[in-house]
Amino acid sequence: MSDKSTIFIFIDDETKPVAQVLSPVSFELDTRKLTDGEHTLKIVSKDPTGKEGIRKIPFVVRNGPAIAVEGISENAIVDGVLPLMINAYGKGDQKSFLIEGSETPQSIPAWVWILIIGFAGWAMYYLFRYYAMPG
Numbered sequence: 001m002s003d004k005s006t007i008f009i010f011i012d013d014e015t016k017p018v019a020q021v022l023s024p025v026s027f028e029l030d031t032r033k034l035t036d037g038e039h040t041l042k043i044v045s046k047d048p049t050g051k052e053g054i055r056k057i058p059f060v061v062r063n064g065p066a067i068a069v070e071g072i073s074e075n076a077i078v079d080g081v082l083p084l085m086i087n088a089y090g091k092g093d094q095k096s097f098l099i100e101g102s103e104t105p106q107s108i109p110a111w112v113w114i115l116i117i118g119f120a121g122w123a124m125y126y127l128f129r130y131y132a133m134p135g
Helices: 110-132
Strands: 006-011 019-022 037-046 052-061 066-070 085-089
Touching: none
Parallel strands: none
Antiparallel strands: 006 019, 006 037, 037 052, 066 085
8 A cells, every 4th residue: 555645636627637646746737728717726635544635726827819908997987989909919939939019009108298298397497587587
């Protein structure tokens, strides 16, 4: 009789385990075979005496192209016409990174405009004061 625990690895609510191994183990979970979205990794351990331990780990798979949306946020209350900016880009694979299209363009934030207008007003104030001085 082995004095090692047996580990069963399940994904979501599957009845058949993805792997059945003796502990300790290093395991690589290939998420490319899973659909994008929420999943649960369920690990069941059975010791030599027959006692079981269960651990569930929720995780989110996002292998598909990333989608960025500007102009609306989650659970927003909106009305009228909404200008939206939508960008979707893939990450490539594990060996190469795609530069093209991987940056999401964004509009200039309002605080930057306020800063620029404030600086321009301050500069114009001192310019007019300089020319108004008697020479």
